[in-house]
Amino acid sequence: MAVDSDCKENFADQLITAIREKNSCAVVGLDPHFKLIPETIKQKLSGSQKQVLEYASRVILEFNTQVIDLIAPHVGIVKPQIAFYELYGWWGVWAYTETIRYAKQKGLIVIGDVKRSDVPRTAEAYADAHIGKVNIDDVVEAPFGADALTVNPYLGTDSMRPFIQTAQKYKKGIFVLVKTSNPDSGEFQDLRCGEKKLHEIVAEKTHAWGRDFVGKQGYSAVGAVVGATFSHEISILRKIMPTAYFLVPGYGAQGATAKDIECCFNPDGLGAIINASRSILYAHAVSPWKEKYGMSSWKNATHEAIIKMNDEIQNILDS
């Protein structure tokens, strides 16, 4: 089977190229919330669908394409969270797939935030589905076609191997959940196992899993999800995983500020991508854009919000 990725670079190199091209290490989380999507989009599509899950999914896809058009000049990476698509059933998963396709047409790198994990044979199916290919009677298709995906490490190395191998084969990336951004993340992740905390041991493994997949710029195709809400832990994790790209959620709506994420970066100004979802997509619903624009001018709000986010992160990197 010919692999179209033969000519591609290591995923981390692709990531760094995108960051440099747009001069932005922001990631826009494409997390649809039906209630917050502007009425103009809903009105355009209302009445033409057989059922409500199809209607909602078409609204979501239309909104996403407009958001992608708006942000593509300013950011190189998007991250659809599949939970907010599964909420609309298989129609929602159709919208997820078409969102990925559209984002890639616009030259964006797409991280599928799916947090999958399972025993090895099942993990292989997830890997092939999300970042690999499936062979049906010698016809080869990429079911979802994302560039990278997020994975949960609880099942151990053999459950991670199919993701790592598939990423290697197709020059894709994975981001291992190491330390998450939710308030109770410490309950298991911070447990002391001998000298170390559990998430530090997971970090050591993540570094080891990525050791053989380091690209020309010194970063690995195996990255880590590290919550921006725990800056003390981040500094330690940065040392344990010097070559891992950190996917950092929690900027904006989840409470972390640009200052919190300073320690995610290496001295070279690389090593982290910072995600914001609701604070960009639904900027029209939050201050200061809410007062300035409101829903009818949502594009202005989203446009200003992404530029502000880029500026804030750049200020931190320059300081």
Add this chain to the structure above:
Amino acid sequence: MAVDSDCKENFADQLITAIREKNSCAVVGLDPHFKLIPETIKQKLSGSQKQVLEYASRVILEFNTQVIDLIAPHVGIVKPQIAFYELYGWWGVWAYTETIRYAKQKGLIVIGDVKRSDVPRTAEAYADAHIGKVNIDDVVEAPFGADALTVNPYLGTDSMRPFIQTAQKYKKGIFVLVKTSNPDSGEFQDLRCGEKKLHEIVAEKTHAWGRDFVGKQGYSAVGAVVGATFSHEISILRKIMPTAYFLVPGYGAQGATAKDIECCFNPDGLGAIINASRSILYAHAVSPWKEKYGMSSWKNATHEAIIKMNDEIQNILDS
């Protein structure tokens, strides 16, 4: 919003009713493997589809409906593994949805093996999608409509709460990954955190999460996934989680035998459901059925395999 589950029993009671009706605590894992699906089904559907992912998904659904018809007299519970549907993209997720619908029409309990987890707001979307409902402009739909789902605990209590609350609201169930059946499951799950192993601490939490959701038969709607390949650990886990139903994978193709799963049960003969997937669905491809029947008589092989599995488990329970 009216909840149609007002008249339903606790999920664990529903489970026990199904077990008693069929006199079987087997779960058939509906894990499609396209290559192993009989040619007769493929020929029936070949040529009529626009593209290969649709074709494969229609083949899978047709196979599943025939399997469900075959096994429904003998087992009360099925467990589709969503990874093997995602492998065919959104068409595959359509087949997953329709499989659940058909199994429920036939009166079966459906456990969606999705192993989801995420931060609280995202976990809520997963819970609503898989076992709950979504409200779109006051139209309410159940996107996937499973009776229970499997979840990954790595993110802690606040990430589990949306699943538990949604299960409670709609009288559904969850199964928390406590100790998995893969060879490397011990890498993190067996780490010593003070006096206890990590999976024992997860088990204690699982017991606590389920404490308020115990049904009339003494079992909780919050169950646990416990690999049958580790019988020493199972005995300890049985004591830590006396009221949790164990969902036990690993019977048949994954190598565990009926003897291995003996310690999953409580003295009342309840407390565990035993999953087999490939050894039932593709019985025609393995000994002794392979020699006896072959692919053209696959229904005979599957039929005999499920009866044999029921008998083996019953022998253990009687001994």
